[in-house]
Amino acid sequence: MSTAATLIRVRLPDGSTREYPEGTTVQGVADSIGKRLAKAAIAGKVDGRLVDLSHALRGDASVEIVTEERPEGLEVLRHSGAHLMAQAVRRLYPGAKLGVGPVIEDGFYYDVDVGRTLSPDDLPKIEAEMKKIAEEAIPVRRRELSKDEAIRIMQGRGEALKIEMMNQDIPDPTVSCYEQGEFIDLCRGPHVPDTGRLTAFKVLKATGAYWRGDQSKQMLQRLYGTAWATRKDLETYLFRMEEAKKRDHRRLGQELDLFSFQPVAPGAPFFHPKGAIVYNLLIGLMRELYQKYGYQEVVTPQIFDVSLWHTSGHYANYKDKMYFTLSDEREFAVKPMNCPGHTFIYAHSKRSYRELPLRLADFGRLHRLEQSGEIAGLTRVRSFSQDDAHIFCAPEQIESEITGVVKMLTEVYTIFGFSSPRVCLCTRPEKSIGSEEMWQKAEAALAAALQANGIAYAVAKGDGAFYGPKIDYQVRDALNREHQLATIQLDFSLPERFDLRYTSAADREERPVMIHRAILGSLERFFGVYLEHCAGNFPVWLAPVQVAVLPIADAFNGYAREVAEALAGKGLRVKLDDSNHRASAKIAIAQQQKVPYMAVVGEREQRDRTVSLRERSGGDKGAIPLDDFVRRVTEENGARR
RNA sequence: GCUGCUGUAGCUCAGCCGGUAGAGCACUUCCUUGGUAAGGAAGAGGUCUCGGGUUCAAGUCCCGACAGCAGCUCCA
Incomplete structure (x- = not known):
């Protein structure tokens, strides 16, 4: 020194x-x-x-x-993991070209062009090579270079994609590169000091991905990997992934016999009896709240003359996602949304300011022709219904109406155990209708309503509906994954297009505003999200079967029937298992079906008029008097617990 | 829509280098009447998704359709 x-x-x-x-x-x-x-x-x-x-x-x-335990540290580790994987790929597949390799939630990926598609067999080889490089503990060195020099280096290595990136996306005259052994990559960094710091990683899968996400460009191989500070963290993560797979709603839907899909109707779920119980209970909950929050339910048609969709703007902006039918020499379209239909109910009579806000709710079935590759389970479907409603109100009522929706939504999410939603204000998209002032006014009104309610929100530019800006709610489920549920959309356009009016207190013709809103969103998607959230363990009020009555032997079927009838008489959903299985088998079956309560009855119970209670969570809870049991379940059912 | 993978009994899956189809669970019947996660036996169940092609011969190989799964900027 x-x-x-x-x-x-x-x-x-x-x-x-x-x-x-x-x-x-x-x-x-x-x-x-x-x-x-x-x-x-x-x-x-x-x-x-x-x-x-x-x-x-x-x-x-x-x-x-x-x-490395800190979030930023993990990010560095994972970014270096991406480089490590890229280096392994370059060693194993000479001439491989590298695309981008960013850090993502819980891991990283790297887009590579190896001249062919990678199969699952390739993954262990890549991972083995990564282990080798990690064990070599190669020092990682940062180099600041002029862009020209960097381009020369990349040319020498045949990295056409990197050169394209530097030429098109990086305006800076100098760039940084990271070098480890024979490997060099264009990268902002930072990185680990040497490859030996990577001790817990795994190559997860390989899929196709377009270069720069553009369908017209070449398809690259996207290799996904994950890296953690310790092997234990890695194992915990892999275990968590397994658990997530177990509660995949498609799997639970099959195991619990809730719904299915058939090739004759891609993207359109068939709810079986048990699934339909849950589905209708969701609707029942919303109906109850509609009463409380001043909504009126309506029932509207499924198909409309196309002229309606021209007026509404759907034909111009949403046609690609609509189903059409030529019948009676007239062109009709199946509704993808309820809103235009509701304008007819509004316009059916002359409206006074005294009638506003008019809140019309509709569980009508909607059809949207989602791209074939987009549809997946219940989360993305082509046929669904929403807890949809349209609020027709005066402009000065916007804020209080949105406040009302926010209150209702909070009540609903509390029932389902979704907490601290993330809120987005989505602004004007490219394809849209209405004037610029209209949009500015609408966006400002939503922002004001959010601020008035003290709700923190992020702005999602260009994510609005084509007819107006919206507020989206994202909730986190039990596995900490985010799902978009509620949406509140403000619309000045449809009232104008359908020439909706009301007479004000000053006896003038005024234009109402429409608020489109859904709290559960699509019932199908909500069903899927909630099913995963509760892992199929529906609370008593939603459980397709609330109590399984399990007689120990045929001799007690009579008393078991009495027990079942006592429960069913209170409107509870009961399944009497009078098969000739042994008690332990009956329990195993009910347990697998995730029935909340099992009432085991035998000689003692029959004599004392009790049931031996067993809960889904496991274990014999002992005998309780039949009357007490009925009361308990009835109470729990009513309280939506 | 595009790319890749997959499609065998109601479900979960096996089926080798091409030689006429298998298991477990579920189902039906019988035996068993049992006390907290599966008692035993027998039986039935298949146009191997569909349509073409190659071959003496196709569940298996090739092409196409359909469906499902994963992915398709979280910007070096």
């Missing part, structure tokens, strides 16, 4: 300040703090900017050491 070295002041997260010679690296700072930290360090944060450990400090700065 030169005696003339200038000292710089480094502020640490705990507020303390230390002095170091200028040029000290982040690793150097970590080393000076402690052995454990020095070892766990994976990157640094200098004045809030993520940098490599090898980053040399050139002046006073606040420095944070990022360890």
